[in-house]
Amino acid sequence: ITVTLELAKRLLSAGEEPVSGQQLAEEFGISRTAIWKHMKELEEMGYEIDSVRKKGYRITKSPDNLEAFSVQNGLNTRKIGNHITHLEQCASTQIVAHKLAQEGAADGTVVIAELQTEGRGRLMRKWDSAHGKGIWMSVILRPDVPPHQAPQFTLVAAVAVVRAIQQVTGLEPMIKWPNDILFGAKKATGILTELQSDADGIQALIIGIGVNVNQQLDDFDASVQDIATSLSLESGTIVNRRELAQEILRCLERYTDMYIEHGFSPLKQLWEAHSATIGKAVRARMSKETLEGIAEGITEDGVLQLRTADGKLHGIYSADIELK
Ligand code: BTX
Known part of the structure; x- marks a missing residue:
């Protein structure tokens, strides 16, 4: 499976340009027949591959998964997403990210899971995280700010997620202070900021972002069906999770940079412009x-x-x- 994914990565990085079977065979040190078999496997995984006679292979469509390399392909951020750990399943991406942060993971490291069995919200509440239907991710940041500023990152992240949702889907969600993103009264996203700090200040911020993307009503746990919604339910279409995850990471980098450079004022304005709370x-x-x-x-x-x-x-x- 690793060689298959490495091949996908190689083809994606070549973009529109087909890569010949001969060249791939040489680069990977395997036969052309083996390359052909891996292409069949990629097709079974949901990739669409154009094989141009004499010229080689080209990926024309990737499946809707959040594999590290497919999220990184075309991401163009400076640091957020340079390292991505993608897991098919875990208890909570927050737990994995805390551990990676303790082990010294770089600023901007991201953990993404297709399924969380114990996704968590604030105050040890549960976050329902259906398999392959949402974006369940945690971002490790190491900003040079005092610990009392940590809660502001939740607000900055909320602005980033709202802007990304607008950009990718055209929908207009609202922010409910401090950490919910809503359509009407229904929650489509939750953000949870956790802190690792010591006497020297913040060691790491772990920003957990859970976006309900393609759930239909019965994909939600019965306990949240009345209060939850998804981008697909709101837009009536299937939303590309990879594009959205990429845009969230780009916006998160843009707005956390803005916050660190210029303070909260410009973000306060953006936040208030999308707020469902102010004046109510x-x-x-x-x-x-x-x-x-x-x-x-x-x-x-x-x-x-x-x-x-x-x-x-x-x-x-x-x-x-x-x-x-
Ligand atoms: P919160 O405490 O504000 O919201 C949790 C509450 O939201 C729950 O008690 C429940 O009522 C409701 N809820 C649970 N699941 C959903 C859902 N899928 N959609 C809408 N409402 C729901 C919000 O906490 C912060 C959630 C962060 C989730 C991310 S996912 C990636 C990362 N890993 C992890 O374990 N948590 C974060």
């Missing part, structure tokens, strides 16, 4: 109390400003928000 009457459930009021905005630190009926302005650092 909301209920904020926190661990100790629940407040109701109007969400007036977010501060430069990403803290939600909630004005209660008695006129007081409250800074909300962490809560579940319900739109009333």
